[in-house]
Amino acid sequence: MKRATVILPLLLPRLSDPAAAQLIEVLRALLAAIEHHYAAQIQRYRKRQREIQRDHSPLKSNSPFDPPF
Secondary structure, three states: OOOOOOOOOOOOOOOOOOHHHHHHHHHHHHHHHHHHHHHHHHHHHHHHHHHHHHHOOOOOOOOOOOOOO
16 A cells, blocks of 8 residues: 655744754654664565565566566
8 A cells, every 4th residue: 555645844843952952862762762662573564565676676587588678
C-alpha cells in the first residue's frame, strides 16, 4: 500500500539557544531508543523492501547473456 504524504504546518515556538540544544538532544535520544527497540522489525522491513524492489526491477536479467539494454 502506498502511503500518502501530508505536510502539516508546524509553528514552533522561539527557544533560547540552550533550550534548542537540549530539545535536539532529547529528540536524538528518543530516536535512538526507538531505533534500538524496533531494530529487528526495521531490519526485516527494509530487507523485504529491497527484495521486492530487486524482484520487480526492470533491469533484472534472467540470463547472463542478455544485453543490458
